[in-house]
Amino acid sequence: MEVSSKKATEEELQSYYKGLEQYNVAPLWTVMADIQAHEPASKVIPYVWPWKDIRPQAMRATELVGTAEAERRVLRLMNPGLGGRTATTQTLFGGIQTVLPGEISPAHRHTPAALRFIIESDGGYTAVGGERFPMLPGDLVLTPPWSWHDHANDTKNPMFWLDGLDLPLVNYLEMSFHDQYPEDTHPITESPGSSLAKYGSMALQPTWIERKDEGSSPLMYYPWDRTREALEKLATGEDGSPYDGVLMEYTNPSTGGHAMPTIACFVQLLRPGERTKAHRHTTSSIYHVVEGKGHTMVGDKKLSWEDKDTFCIPGWAFHEHVNESPTEPAFLFSYTDTPVMKALGYFREEPHPEGNIPS
């Protein structure tokens, strides 16, 4: 037996393909190269949204649109490679939400998992699942799928934060459910600091609450002061990862696993002058610069960043980070689709063969 060969003319082929259309079938062999790529070649373009450009636009939105009309006054970070889809990477969404003094973003719940990483704020809060979480710069608040949540600004200054959601994935799966709560705010049932006291006290865990071995983290609030302290302490004694410096994951304290079923959250410290080695992985990421000045090479594209900028890295693209400051550390928050890729068996990672991306 052997592979067969036929000598149809181009005309015969085209006429055959045309005739197939009425049956809603089409040949596989004409598109084989596109649908069966040798390796992922993401349409996602590595891109930076500079805070100096985005902040004024977010403020302008507050003059034009209220939280009643908008439900969420969010500027979507649109990846220029994704043709107008509501997507920052293939699977992840990033947006900048602005809440003015006295405003409420009304209570709702939805199947997409969400996180808030606070950019500018003097306080205010997000209520999730009956507990109010403070929102101070650098704080991370989780909104696990299907939890009621509303946001409010009881301060004198505007609040800005980065919304991270798995929205492109959820919509691809046609899995969006959404409920509006009949009141603006959902009732508060937990005392302030409850989640942090129960689940964020070293590795101490309450004995009377059953530990779940799956789902989202019961700890929903990771305050910046503790996060920063952990990074700074580790940075004095540890080299960290060659690819990411002192990179820590915000874990689910019940399982040690990822924060939410579809989104993993990370924070890293790059020491003054640090240049990491280059690697790539199948997961895509959205980064937010808490503090610092530097750049990230993604293939041959240089993404220069500074305080409060947001940028994205496609899956399977080689990248390395550089802290350009000779004296100050840089702090980067990031979130990725790692739990999805790992659960499906699609996680792969490899170092750059030359160590760094050749310049």
Ligand code: 1HN
């Ligand atoms: C959403 O519900 C929030 O709850 C923020 O604050 C951003 C982006 C798309 C869809 C839903 C929020 C969102 C969102």
